[in-house]
Amino acid sequence: MDRQPTLDGPTLHLRPLEEADWAALYAVASDPLIWAVHPAHDRWREPVFREFFEGAISGGGALAVIDRASGRIVGSSRFQGYEPANGGSVEIGWTFLSRACWGGDTNRELKRLMLGHALNSVERVLFRVGEQNLRSRGAMEKIGGRLTDRRDDVVMNGTVVPHVIYEISREDFRKGPLARA
Numbered sequence: 343m344d345r346q347p348t349l350d351g352p353t354l355h356l357r358p359l360e361e362a363d364w365a366a367l368y369a370v371a372s373d374p375l376i377w378a379v380h381p382a383h384d385r386w387r388e389p390v391f392r393e394f395f396e397g398a399i400s401g402g403g404a405l406a407v408i409d410r411a412s413g414r415i416v417g418s419s420r421f422q423g424y425e426p427a428n429g430g431s432v433e434i435g436w437t438f439l440s441r442a443c444w445g446g447d448t449n450r451e452l453k454r455l456m457l458g459h460a461l462n463s464v465e466r467v468l469f470r471v472g473e474q475n476l477r478s479r480g481a482m483e484k485i486g487g488r489l490t491d492r493r494d495d496v497v498m499n500g501t502v503v504p505h506v507i508y509e510i511s512r513e514d515f516r517k518g519p520l521a522r523a
Contacts, residue, residue, distance in 0.1 A: 343432060343463035345403035345421040349455040353411065354448065356455055359404035359418055364395060366415040367406065370440045377438075381472035381496070381503040398436065407439065407452055416440045419452060421460065429465030453485050454520040461512045469508040470494055482508045486518030 346358035359367070370376075371394075374386040384390050398404035403421040408414065417439035424432045434456050439448055460467050469487055471478045482489075487508035494505045515521060 343421070343424055343426075343430070343460065345424060345432070346405065347459050349405075349459055350410075351451045351455050353409065354451050354455065355408040355410050356405045356419075356452070357408065359398055359406045361399060363406050363415060367395065367418055370415060370417055371438065373441060375441060379475055379477050380438075381475060381498050381505075384499070394436075404436070405456075407448075409443075416443050416448070417452075419456060421456070423468070424464075426464075430463060431466045431468055432460050432464050433468045433470060434460065435470055449481055450485060450520065457510060457515050457520060461510075461515050464512075466509050466511045467515075469510075470496070470505045471508060472496075473504040473506050479506070479508075485520055486510055486514060488514065 349356040371391045372386050377383045377385045405419050406415050407417040409416045419437035422433045490507045490509050492507040495502045496505050
């Protein structure tokens with residue numbers, strides 16, 4: 343599976359994240375309200391975001407989310423944890439968007455593009471969401487994510503943060519709300 347594709351939708355262009363994107367992406371990420379309900383609520387701080395960004399670059403799979411009308415970066419997302427066995431799976435996550443993109447169709451288009459690409463290669467896509475991150479959990483349900491019984495504890499800033507796992511299978515995607523988008 344190509345974890346760093348170039349994908350185009352009606353309003354978004356996704357491409358591999360590059361070192362040169364640092365300033366534009368941090369300009370988006372430096373808004374503390376983006377991270378207010380996120381488990382990493384201090385990710386707006388430059389040293390914390392620098393670590394996040396460097397992990398995105400070194401780990402591969404990171405994408406810049408670009409508004410096609412303005413040509414500006416409005417966020418990022420990643421393909422992570424690719425597992426080709428048993429039909430295959432990959433995780434989509436680490437997604438954040440500028441507040442100007444909240445409440446509209448941007449997240450739906452982003453996830454539709456990424457899911458469509460991933461589900462050509464794998465049977466299911468996983469999403470790891472902080473248990474208390476109600477905004478992201480609501481967004482998962484809007485796009486047809488099915489809450490599984492799996493849990494994962496992630497250490498963030500020295501604290502264990504419980505995460506829940508959502509899943510969208512190839513079949514669910516074909517029948518779900520994003521197929522009609």
